């Protein structure tokens with residue numbers, strides 16, 4: 017073989033170079049491909065990781081969700097169900113896989129409710145449409161049903177149905193809240209119609225008897241009408257006070273105000289006030305007061321009397337003629353500075369049915385309308401009583417058998433008072449007038465009042481006492497009485513609050529700049545605690561409510577004029 021010539025060598029070298037270059041490029045490309053493959057692998061790994069993470073969350077969501085989540089294939093057979101269904105039913109996925117929604121819930125539904133729901137669920141699956149319906153399931157046994165809002169949603173891939181998702185959201189709390197709201201609104205509207213009746217009845221008596229009284233010439237008949245008008249008015253005032261108490265309770269503004277008083281005297285006064293009605297029904301009232309109860313205690317006397325009066329008044333109302341009513345007050349425990357007192361009001365009346373007992377202290381409830389139509393009442397008394405006893409840190413309860421009497425029992429912890437207080441308690445009767453003729457002769461008071469009838473009433477009530485009355489018709493006039501130079505000799509100002517031009521607060525503040533000492537008492541229909549506080553901070557010495565309580569009025573006059 018001959019050696020290659022120079023030309024051939026040149027060509028071979030050039031080809032070799034080209035091959036080497038191509039090889040290098042191919043190696044670079046291969047390396048790049050390998051790199052790309054590696055990064056694709058990384059990407060796939062990342063995607064897988066992310067998918068796993070999302071699936072983890074999905075599982076977590078499905079298995080921890082309080083909602084029951086079911087996935088079905090396009091034929092309506094179960095492919096997945098959340099633990100919220102499996103755990104309480106004790107089933108496992110293999111046992112239920114492939115089942116239809118109606119079969120999965122049948123064992124946990126009321127038979128009739130299931131029969132009603134089945135065609136609706138079927139149709140949603142057959143028609144491939146969204147559907148919502150309310151169902152009740154008893155998944156946890158013990159006959160306790162919970163409410164669910166079932167939502168069926170078909171899943172599509174383009175136009176082709178691929179399956180269904182059914183979510184049963186637990187709406188028990190919502191349903192309960194809605195039912196409670198509806199019940200409350202029903203109770204309140206019953207209450208309003210009862211209240212309308214309760215207010216119209218005495219109003220009817222007042223209006224009718226006023227006409228009769230005016231037309232008759234007979235003094236005895238006139239007196240009878242006036243007496244009945246008085247009774248109806250007091251009843252009406254009782255209703256208004258109950259409504260106001262209830263509204264204070266509802267707005268959480270109800271407060272107690274404690275004072276020291278003689279417990280036995282308070283009990284006697286309460287039974288004295290009721291004695292007229294008790295005698296009228298020929299009932300026997302027995303009162304036992306444990307002599308271990310300290311003579312003087314510190315509590316809200318007015319509210320405590322209100323509770324006992326309410327219980328006694330119910331005992332009187334719901335016990336037939338000749339029945340027995342017993343009040344027992346006992347000392348249950350002595351803790352040194354405080355003690356536990358129990359008060360029982362027992363009657364031999366109509367009693368309370370077992371089903372009504374749990375409702376008896378509820379707000380706005382009056383029991384069975386048959387009973388309540390026969391006996392008038394607002395149904396507020398016991399709710400208010402319970403509230404008062406609760407506020408006193410006590411407990412009120414009832415024991416009763418229908419047809420066999422009732423026992424209302426409450427206990428409260430009270431502070432012991434100082435032994436000297438043997439008085440206490442306001443007399444509630446109007447006998448205070450018996451010895452009042454001319455007692456305020458030579459004394460002058462200013463009455464600030466814009467309403468004619470209110471002025472007339474005060475004039476009428478105080479006429480016989482001999483007190484000299486001057487009148488101002490609004491706050492401005494009242495202030496003018498003090499600024500017009502003639503230094504008035506008033507010893508007391510009775511100040512209305514709501515008046516045109518200048519109200520009672522403004523008038524008091526201006527009078528106080530001129531005269532710091534003159535006693536000024538509000539006489540107003542604004543009777544809430546914050547109203548009383550407002551009067552005191554405006555510079556008044558005290559507060560008298562309207563309608564005028566003659567006993568408190570006379571007491572105020574006596575303490576301010578006869579000092």
Ligand code: ADP
Pocket residue numbers: 326330331334363365366367368376381382383384387388392393394395396397398399422
């Ligand atoms: P009112 O007596 O004004 O209707 P209450 O709140 O004092 O309102 O009483 C609520 C209901 O409880 C009464 O309507 C009555 O049905 C029942 N009740 C209360 N006390 C007695 C009782 N001593 N005996 C029988 N039923 C009673």
